[in-house]
Amino acid sequence: MELLKERIRKEGRVLPGNIIKVDGFLNHRVDVKLMEAIADEFAKFFDVKDITMVLTAEASGIALATICAQRYGVPMVFAKKAKSDNIEGGLYQSEIFSYTYKKKVTQILSKEWLTDADRVLVVDDFMANGEAVRGLCDLVSQAGAELKGIGIAVEKGFQGGGDRLREMGLNYHALAVIESADEHGIVFRENEDKE
């Protein structure tokens, strides 16, 4: 998705440790018009008319998932990171490792809001190791729901999460796959997910 790559080229920054900072438009301050463009781009890859739910992980995926849900006319649900006292009883749970927070995190999702009648599009703004998405797919599976696709805005291709999902044969698309990011700049993988 050229518009997204252009924003990353212009405004993205690389921090030590191959950290890619896109927090001016994607995951801290959010450019909602860009979210709309990303949601419309996902609609080229996924049969969004057939889904019943957009699923994401808190926190930064919520903005994009909200706009996707709006565009596709379905509700959005987000997996929470830990048990808070306003979620009662029956929960789906998945254990993931958060590289951002350097600790295990339990994703939880109320059984009330995802069932075997659902056809789910998983979306997230950013994927590196793919742990959050792996957990989300696990929640979909626990619900007996149908996973219709996984849409990611920005993938750090060199950290392997996306390739693992591709190898599993899942309906996975990332709109900007970063092949390398260092002091020389950001290089995108070519011919990825042709439009």
Place this chain on the structure above:
Amino acid sequence: MELLKERIRKEGRVLPGNIIKVDGFLNHRVDVKLMEAIADEFAKFFDVKDITMVLTAEASGIALATICAQRYGVPMVFAKKAKSDNIEGGLYQSEIFSYTYKKKVTQILSKEWLTDADRVLVVDDFMANGEAVRGLCDLVSQAGAELKGIGIAVEKGFQGGGDRLREMGLNYHALAVIESADEHGIVFRENEDKE
């Protein structure tokens, strides 16, 4: 806001400890059309043409704030809960007590994304003790930005957070103020924030 109160009456539930569960449409599974209606309702109380930024707190405020930002044509920024390694350097920070998680939480916001040129509408989906909102107002103040208003969808009126903000003379509006919630049901405060 009658539409919101009606949803709370129909789908809200009261759990032991006066916990009000509205997670089927507001803060776990999200009804985006309702968020649109809430954003439009806020626009009756606040001069949304004059703001430059919508500010909220992660996680559950993000969905509503995203739709508000979309409706008002400005970016959205959310305060994060703890330091993650993809936020570098200069941060505004506020210490709040999270009753949900029963511990102190530090809200952080990159200085890059809120400045003294900003005119800010703070929004959140839900307010009880008002700690998250107090922290957000503190971040706005640290930035030297102008606080144009505070819009809350659901306020637990009996926990005092909203009344403290009203007493401070802030431009504060909550669209559904719950006066009591127990085994007998949910009662809304009357004549609150006349439309």
